[in-house]
Structures are given as structure tokens and as C-alpha cells.
Amino acid sequence: MNEQWVREGFEHYYVVPKTDGEVYEEQVLLSHMITGLLPCELRRTEDEEAYYFHLVSADLYIDQIGKLDARNFFMDLITVIEKAEEHLLNPDHFILTPRHVYVFDGKPALCYVPGNGSDITEQLREFVQSCIDRLDYRNRSQVTFFYELHNRLRKSPVSLDGLKQFITPEPVMNEMEQELPGTKEFMQEESFNRKRKKNSRMQVCSAMLYIPLLFSAAYFAARAWNEGMTYPNLRGIVIGGFLIALNT
Template sequence: MMDVRYKRDLNSNYMIMTDAEKREEIYEDRMITENRIYGFLPCVEQKKEKQTEYFYEITGRQSMELLYERRKVSYEQLVELLKDLLQILNASEEYLLNADHFVLLPEYLYLDTRTERLYVCYYPGYEKKIRESFLDLAEYLMGKLDKSDRKGIEFGYDLYQCALEPNFSLMEILKSHTEMENPEKNEETALPVVEAVEPVTGTQTLSSGKKSVQEEILEKTGSWKNFFHKKKKQPVETYVAEADQIKSGSVLFLREQGNTGETTFLREEKHYGLLLKSKNPDYPDLKMEGTSFLIGKRKESVDGWVPAPTVSRIHARIIKEEGCYLLEDLNSTNGTRAGQHQLNPYELFPLDNGMRVAFAGAEYEAYL
């Protein structure tokens, strides 16, 4: 298990990964610290008496896990993410870096908060086959797809199905979908020419002899892995409700009532347990609902909207654990303060009744 912590200094935020023991410098250390490689999180290495630490700068970036906590992924966003990843993999080949050291976990993948360009953590102490890492990432993204976006569902289906094949090539699947969209511009397709994962001998695509994507969706039960296993057909409502739960923290689910076959929608009771009273009349008060509450200025991505220019798009979060409210800074640009304490990124800090809280320059008072 990786030892990960976060730190804020005067101008920057860092994600720090630590090797359990000090080791001799290797080729990969020099490559990632002495070069600015496309799509790599900038890295600085510090060797201590008994261990090696890697400082990855994450200033102005947000983790994929947090960015998509309240959002769905569209077809266009999925394609752009994969194009970025392909360019990153190609860049790593130019520096002769082992792709098995990419950490493709959503909590360690970062996106620029303005452009949503992808940045990846390359950690020499991480060992997992790139194909396995990509398959896990593809499954995560499948669970985040907008189910009203037919093109996105179709592409996600094809991507995951092809990723299961031993000769999968990310370049080939991106190229095939681009060609289907723009058949007259095949020669102008702007895709890197170096294969990203493994040499390809063929790409499996949907054919007219197979069931449609919508028919396949109706057969899905359980996780996305089971999506590709033949199951007894279920109502489409079952698919939607199950898909909403996959790694998304959804509270909506279905329950069969006896033998009647009736479906009941259940939702956790909502109640206000915390009020953040704004000290500025231009900003609304924030009323926390449930056990997790995102705060920021990107209205569609958060629960508590703070329209202040100094506040980050996804700035902070409050979680409720065993009756205690914990404030967490989410790698914001201008920081979060509770009382007199300046939080480090992802540090959890307990809130007290009457405590002053500041998200950058937006000040509130907490009432529990």
C-alpha cells in the first residue's frame, strides 16, 4: 500500500508518496525529476536517512475522483481523456519509462481545473501491469458515463470490451471511432502514431450480427464486469438504478416487494444538521444535507455554492462521521481555514459550534 500525504506551502500544493526504504537513485528518478514530460505531474525527489519521498505538484488541479463525484462523463469528455492518456503513454516511451509505474487510480489522476487536461502520477515504487491498471480505470469511467448519452454508452461498451482482449490497443479503438465519425477525414485524424499499451493484431467492434448496445444493457446486473456476462433480462429501471450505485455513492436503489414484482424506490431521509452562516451578504448560507457536502464555485458540481472569485471550483468538503462534522480542503488554490488553523490539502479538521470557517476569502460561521 502506498504511503500518501498532502502538504501546502506558501505557493503550492503537493501530493507526497514515500518509499518505505531509502534506495539508490535509478534512471526513472532522474527522468521524472529533471524533465517536464507531457501529462506527468511535476515531481521533486527528496532522499532522507531511511526513505525516499516524491513530491508531486498538484496546484491548480483536481483529482478525477472528486471532479466526477457529482458529475457524469460525456462521450466527448471520455474521448479527450483517452487521447490525453495515449499522448502521456507515448511520451513515457520516448523517455524509456516503464508504463507499469503509472498510478491510474482516480484519486491520484488529476485534471486541470480550467481545461480538464489530464495529469498522471508516475511513481517508480508502484508496480501494476499497465493493462490491469487501464482495465480498472475503464471500469470506473463506465460507471461515471451519462446514461442518456447513447454515443458515450456505445463507446464505453466498445472500449471496455476491447480492453478485455489480450491484444488491446488504445490507439486503435480511438482511431476506429474517429474514422466512424469522420470517414472523409481519416488521413487527417490527429492521433499519435505510437501504440500505447500493447501491439495490436485486431480490434473487436460491434457488428450487425451481435445484439445492440441497448439490448446488452438490459442484460446487465451487478458490477460493470458482469455487464459482459450473459444474464436473464432485467427491466431497464434495474440497470439504471444499479449503474447509479457503481462507485458513485448513490442512495437510490430498487427493492422487489415479495412476489408481486413491484419495484420501490428508496431514498435516505434528508435533514439539515449543519448551517454555515455567511459573513458576506453577497454569498448564500450553506445548509449541509446528508453525510457528504461539497463546497465550491462550480455550481453544477457542488452541494454548497460559493460564488466568490477566490474560491476554487471544487474547494472543500464537509463529511459527517459518528455525529462529528469534519472539514476537508480539496486541494484548493487559496486554501481553507478553520478557526486559526490553515488546512493542508485533504486534511480532516473537526468543526465546533460557532467556529469561524473561511474558504479563501469567503467567511462563514458554523452552527451544529
């Protein structure tokens, strides 16, 4: 593949000669139907036809690797490849090398060349290996992610759907439910039982408080009957009645 990078004024292009790829693939590519692909145009000269991929405001991912969340970036990258498959494009025609994977607004900007490329899984594995060579090993979470992803890509077979599940694993609760059917229902029942026991204890305590409260209110009422409605007796009756109502 005779490729080159050219500059025209303030614009930069990645240029690769046209091959005998499928006409349909070229139509999809040039129509810009898929978000995540580098904008492309077909130019004809006297000698040949070539695809010009516009690199405006795009940086190489390998140069931005320490500034972006690797897990989100690779999830977006696989999503772009899946969208291409939905448009009947061959994923093996992506060019995934450190010199061809770009970033635009934090998202992947990939190069798709009809008729060129190689096995997408092998390309991904080699690309991840190149990323590992550029890692900042002080970022342990990023280092762990890349090594685990590289190890996953070494296993066969590897599917895009399997990679997506690896990159965004299911919540632990879902895994528990799969391993132990009925786990969620059991935990809900346990929570309900705990609340019911707590309410029962509160009811018992409330009932036991009625005895001293009633006795106190009756005591001050008896004093008021014998001594008259003095301020202390009135205060005792009012406080006792209020506490009985509050306990209820």
C-alpha cells in the same frame, strides 16, 4: 505502496515513498521532460526518501467526468503514455486509479512512480470500469464510448496504437477505399461524367433556342425594312440581338 496526501499551506501533494526503481526513470521524472506528468520533486528526510507530486490546480478526472469530452481525454492520456515510452519509461509504472488520474486545464495529469505500478492494460481496464460506475446515463454518447472502450480493453492483446485507432476511427471514406480499391477514383470519374452530361444538355438546349431567337430578330428587321425603323421594330431588333448574345 504507503501513500498519503498532504497539505502544506495552500499547496497539496501526493506523497509516495521512493522505491528501487531505475535511476534513469527518476532523472526523467524530476526533470519534467514529459508534458502530462504531475510535477514531482524528491525529498529526503531522516527516515526515507519520497516523491512529492504537486497537485496544484489539478482535479480528479473521476470528479470531472461529466464536464469533459471522454474521447479527447483518453486520446490525450494515451499520448502521454506513448511520450513516456519514447523517453524509455516503463508504462506499467503509471498509477491509473480514480484517486491518481488528475485533470489540469482539461488535459490528463498522470502520476508516474519508478518501480511501482502494474500492467498498464489492466490498469486502464479497471480505471474505465470505475468511470462507468460514475457515468450520467442520460449522456448516451459518453455511455456508449465507455462501454465500447471497456469491451476493447477486455480483448487480448491490446496495444496503445490499437486503442488510439479505436478512439479516433478512420473516416468512412478511408474504410471504403481499403475495402474497395479505386473507390475514390471511381467517384471522381462519376462526378466528371455527370458534369459532362449536364454541359451537353445545356449545349443542346442553347442550340435549339437559336432558331426562334434568329427568327424573331429577322422578323423585326423585315418590318423595319418595309415600315421604317419605328420604336416597336427597333425594340424587337435590340431585344432579339441581346438574347442571341446572351444565349451564346
